Amino acid sequence: AQSVTQLDSQVPVFEEAPVELRCNYSSSVSVYLFWYVQYPNQGLQLLLKYLSGSTLVKGINGFEAEFNKSQTSFHLRKPSVHISDTAEYFCAVSVDNAGNMLTFGGGTRLMVKP
Amino acid sequence: EPEVTQTPSHQVTQMGQEVILRCVPISNHLYFYWYRQILGQKVEFLVSFYNNEISEKSEIFDDQFSVERPDGSNFTLKIRSTKLEDSAMYFCASRSRYGNTEAFFGQGTRLTVV
Numbered sequence: 001a002q003s004v005t006q007l008d009s010q011v012p013v014f015e016e017a018p019v020e021l022r023c024n025y026s027s028s029v030s031v032y033l034f035w036y037v038q039y040p041n042q043g044l045q046l047l048l049k050y051l052s053g054s055t056l057v058k059g060i061n062g063f064e065a066e067f068n069k070s071q072t073s074f075h076l077r078k079p080s081v082h083i084s085d086t087a088e089y090f091c092a093v094s095v096d097n098a099g100n101m102l103t104f105g106g107g108t109r110l111m112v113k114p
Numbered sequence: 115e116p117e118v119t120q121t122p123s124h125q126v127t128q129m130g131q132e133v134i135l136r137c138v139p140i141s142n143h144l145y146f147y148w149y150r151q152i153l154g155q156k157v158e159f160l161v162s163f164y165n166n167e168i169s170e171k172s173e174i175f176d177d178q179f180s181v182e183r184p185d186g187s188n189f190t191l192k193i194r195s196t197k198l199e200d201s202a203m204y205f206c207a208s209r210s211r212y213g214n215t216e217a218f219f220g221q222g223t224r225l226t227v228v
Binding site: 004034036041042043044045046049090092098099100101102103104105106107 | 117118145147149155156157158159162169170172207209216217218219220221222
């Protein structure tokens with residue numbers, strides 16, 4: 001079985017500051033990693049995913065994440081956030097590269113303040 | 115841009131009543147999913163559906179739950195006799211059969227059982 005832990009339930013940050021949202025996972029088998037974002041009253045939208053290759057993955061809206069196998073982490077970063085980045089962010093894992101049967105973390109609410 | 119749509123956005127039902135949550139997946143997608151998120155908890159996988167049958171289901175998806183693709187466009191989740199603990203946000207998702215494409219999620223239906 002897999003599990004995902006997002007260590008911070010809320011992250012307040014000022015506009016134009018950098019941000020890191022933390023994600024750790026555990027699994028007895030190899031997994032594929034995903035970050036989803038949920039804006040208010042909208043569905044989950046894929047930000048980025050790690051399937052293989054370079055451990056630094058770039059996604060939409062200027063976000064990137066780094067897969068660290070030894071630390072079983074997949075932290076999400078953005079060098080400069082905007083007010084519009086205020087949303088809930090979910091880290092997820094899957095045992096197949098198509099993202100079937102995603103196991104989600106608890107989510108991190110990013111609150112960008114002016 | 116194509117999107118997954120779910121109706122209704124909010125449903126209130128009495129305990130013991132049957133409820134049907136509706137989803138219109140993206141056209142030409144062939145994999146369909148239901149997830150749920152109880153308030154304050156993680157998003158949890160319920161069921162995946164392909165080729166008119168369930169391909170995977172979680173332990174949450176017991177005999178009270180069923181899924182159907184009644185007319186080739188809608189994808190429904192039925193809860194036969196709702197319990198208070200079924201109150202949650204239910205997300206539908208669909209995925210193309212081609213390549214390692216991600217699942218696209220709907221905006222969710224908030225089910226409140228009273």
